[in-house]
Amino acid sequence: MRKVADCRDYPSEMNCTLTIAGEEQEVVRAAAEHAASVHGHTDSPELREEIRKGLKDEVPQHA
Numbered sequence: 001m002r003k004v005a006d007c008r009d010y011p012s013e014m015n016c017t018l019t020i021a022g023e024e025q026e027v028v029r030a031a032a033e034h035a036a037s038v039h040g041h042t043d044s045p046e047l048r049e050e051i052r053k054g055l056k057d058e059v060p061q062h063a
């Protein structure tokens, strides 16, 4: 089961629409790097834990 991090789920003044999908560790790492580089967050264990808690299961589109 892949996990999804959707930037639209997080408050942002940028109206960012990025969606990242993949294995949990991949998504957490990519989302943390995205949050740091695009949204100015500090990439920290706390940020990664917040991202991990916000992950959703990917919904198959052609099940």
Ligand SMILES: [Zn+2]
Pocket: 007, 016, 017, 018, 034, 038, 039
């Ligand atoms: Zn974003």
